[in-house]
Amino acid sequence: AQSVAQPEDQVNVAEGNPLTVKCTYSVSGNPYLFWYVQYPNRGLQFLLKYITGDNLVKGSYGFEAEFNKSQTSFHLKKPSALVSDSALYFCAVRANSGYSTLTFGKGTMLLVSP
C-alpha cells in the first residue's frame, strides 16, 4: 500500500524567510509526486509535480520541491515566504505503473507571520 507522511502539523515562518514543508512517501516502484494547496473554504489547487527527470521541480507562486529517491522525500520549498502563502499544504503520491489512485498526506498548515 502506498502512503504519505507529513510529519509537521504546522510550520511557522516569518515573511521573507525561506520555508520548507516536509513530505516522505512509500510506494511500490517509482512514484509520481504532487503538492497541492488549500486556502480556507476553497478546493485544492495544484502547485507542482514530479514525474521524471530533474529532481528539482518548479511550480506555481515561486514554490519548488526536490525529489530525493534515496530518502523517499519530496519536500516543498520557497526561498522567501509571503503572508499570502499561509494555507494548508498537501503532499500526494501515486505509483507510476498499473492502476493507482492518488494518496494524500494529512496536510501541513503553513503560517507566515508579517
Next chain:
Amino acid sequence: SAVISQKPSRDICQRGTSLTIQCQVDSQVTMMFWYRQQPGQSLTLIATANQGSEATYESGFVIDKFPISRPNLTFSTLTVSNLSPEDSSIYLCSVGSGRQGNEQFFGPGTRLTVL
C-alpha cells in the same frame, strides 16, 4: 486545467435524510473522483466514477451509502444517504485525464453539516 463547480457549496441536513451533490466540469473528462475531507483530516477517496461503468468504491465505502451517477463526461453526482453526524465533512469532486502522471483538479467542495 479543468474548471469544476459543485452544488451546493454547503448544506445543513437532518440525520436520516440524504444529500445529493452535483459536480459539473467545463470539459469532457475520463475519470472523476469523489473525496471526503473530515474536519482536520486529509482527503480520503470515496470512489472513482467513469462514464459508462459502475463506480469503483474504496475500502470502507459502499454504494448503498454513497450512490454515484456519471451520466456523461462532464457531470457526476454523489449522494450521501441516511445521514448521521459522522457524515459531516467536506466532499470534493476531482477530475483527471486518466494518465497517471497528470495532476488531478478539484472542485471547491461541498461542506455538509448533519445535525
